[in-house]
Amino acid sequence: MKKSLFLTGLLAVALVACQHNEATDFDANGLDSTALATISVDSYRTYVEQLSADEFMGRKPFTKGDTLTVNYIAEQFKALNLKPGNGNSYFQEVPLVEISSQPVSSTLTFTGKNGTVMAKHLDDFVIGSKRLQEDIQVDDSELVFVGFGIVAPEYDWNDYKGVDVKGKTVVAMVSDPGHYDKTLFKADTMTYYGRWTYKYEEAARQGATGVLLIHETAAASYGWNVVRSGWSGPQLDLVTEDNGASSTAFQGWINHETATKLFQLAGTPSDIMEQAKKTGFKATPLNITTSLALKNTFRKSTSNNVIAKLEGSKRPDEVIIYTAHWDHLGIGEPVNGDSIYNGAIDNATGVAALFEIAKAFQAAKAKPERSIVFLAVTSEEEGLLGSDYYARHPIFPLKKTVANLNMDAFSALGPTRDVSIVGIGQTEIEDYVERSAAKFGRVIKGEGNPSSGGFYRSDHFNFVKVGVPGLFMGSGNELLETDTTVINKRREALSGRYHAPSDEVDENWNFDGIIADVQLFFDIGYTMSMEKTFPNFKAKSEFKRTN
Known part of the structure; x- marks a missing residue:
């Protein structure tokens, strides 16, 4: 009897110790170096180059490029051991008219x-x-x-x-x-x-x-x-x-x-x-x-949002949704003999980030307590249509959707000390950004051109409209590179590529800043996944009433 009680006591102590170790694997004030190390320049660049290759024909919905792209994304989600996000399917059909x-x-x-x-x-x-x-x-x-x-x-x-x-x-x-x-x-x-x-x-x-x-x-x-x-x-x-x-x-x-x-x-x-x-x-x-x-x-037809998930360990019904639009402009008016609008920066960079962040969550020492959803949406370039459809027909209940973290068109200029929040002052997600940025020695600032209306021009906005706080974030302007000759040469080489056939990967890209931004996106979502609170809209946001 004494031996039995002794063994029972040991098991209880061991169980408490295991629970304690699992809890302490996550440090809200630190960084998970193991998870961050999986976000690799080599694999990231490969993803971007593949998605923006000529064979994908500019990734325009309703084209062969549509089919190639959504199948490629689903294949990567499956290879990363992510579960289908829509029942047994990685796809959500989006009825469209061309x-x-x-x-x-x-x-x-x-x-x-x-x-x-x-x-x-x-x-x-x-x-x-x-x-x-x-x-x-x-x-x-x-x-x-x-x-x-x-x-x-x-x-x-x-x-x-x-x-x-x-x-x-x-x-x-x-x-x-x-x-x-x-x-x-x-x-x-x-x-x-x-x-x-x-x-x-x-x-x-x-x-x-x-x-x-x-x-x-x-x-x-x-x-x-x-x-x-x-x-x-x-x-x-x-x-x-x-x-x-x-x-x-x-x-x-x-x-x-x-x-x-x-x-x-x-x-x-x-x-x-x-x-x-x-x-x-x-x-x-x-x-x-x-x-x-x-x-x-x-003609009426369907395109697809592509969706996958990593189930949370404790509160799997609560979800954090990472988004990136997979579409671009397809084949259009030739410019300098090139008619394929490859969309490398816009937005192969965002879709590739979904894959890298998924790898980081898989490698994290402490598994996320909330579920992480990876959503590659269609038809952003046509008016945010894929995210609009998802917001109207959500797969995961909106009231259980903690936040949307949207990635659209990372900068290839190089790493920056600051990080730019588009539409700063809208949501409490910014507080998470500030804390995570500080871990990397970075600071947050507003967008460089707030009059452009960037807050309303990407897919997070459709989540915002239905009461889910959304984040649209990118590199800032304080480049760590100090050689002005290098900066000016790279800036000139990369200018004029927005919605142009020249938006392709080449020797002028610096991937270091993109990787830094992707790591920051991971840490923001990771921190949020370990908490029980839901971020809200800030008091002066015109969308607070929808939350």
Whole structure:
């Protein structure tokens, strides 16, 4: 009897010791060097090169490149011993429609009392339609300049006040008033009202027939070449019940030079766009009309989100979701003889990070207590469609989704001391970033160009809209490299690659900074996986009410 009690006591002590050792394997103030060591430059580069190879044809949904890409991602998830994330499947089907809108005429003519303005397709304007009808015909539609095209009661701003745009074509500027006047809206941090998607949505709510956005490089944060390449081929959208009937008949962009010619033809004050940036501006009919015809072809099909999971050891029903979009622009308009838009930085770098982070979690000394989900989403380039579909049809309950950590387009310039949080001030995830960054000797800062609206331009935003805090983070600006000649040479070599065929891996890439960022992403999620609390939105976030 005494021997039995003695053995029972030893077993109890051993059990407590094992539990103690398991708990102490995780140090919230330290780093798991074993896990971090699995994040390798060699394997990471191999993943990026494979995903951005010509054989993947630019990874455009609805193409052969789509099938090759999603199968490759699923194969890697399986090879990493991750479980399927959607029951027994690594796939979540996303029903989409591909719409090809072609102007019947390559010239768009604007007619006023004193003459005409002729705009050339792709060079001066781009245009399309979300309506699933073969023929779009718009005759003698009156143009109305509506400033920013914003209705924002909380900022006491209404560009549509006192004007009826039903059946008309609205002409609107990109961005929002805060981009130009720091006392308005959220100063130089763009609100959702500044996004082109919002402007199309609001014009439809107002009953407009068409929308033409005025492109300005500084306000849009990208050049006309990005607009041109993005609109030069078929467009994708989620399938809607009304087949797009609630959208305007057409949507498009005009370049700044064309807008200037329109205002001159209309006889408006030369500073009308400056006037529109001030409180009290009133929409202005331009006394100009335009007519157009579009030929639409469309087909419905499905693309796929690819999803895998690593089950948590204690609270497997609570999930942290890492996302990266796998799609890019496919094969498009040739530039310097190259028509494949490989999308190495955007976003083979993010998908490859999913694989590396999965390896780190597998190697961690203490297994994550919450489940870790790895989600490669489709059709980000077409308007965040894959993440939008997931947010509307979540596989894991949103109320049990702790956070979304989104990885999109890592920088190949080299390691930085700082880390940039896009949309800083939105969520408490930033507190985790700050603590993890400090472990690596890094500091957090806001994005370099908050007026670009980056917070609304990647897949975390769809999680945010349904109440799940999301993080979009990347390298900062304080490069550790001190040789300015090296920095300038690399910066010049890597510039101009956004949404261009030149977005490929080459000798100009420095992978060290990317690996540092991927390691930071791992530690943030790892720390979060060992806690019982849920991060919230910060008090001043416009999304706090959704959480």
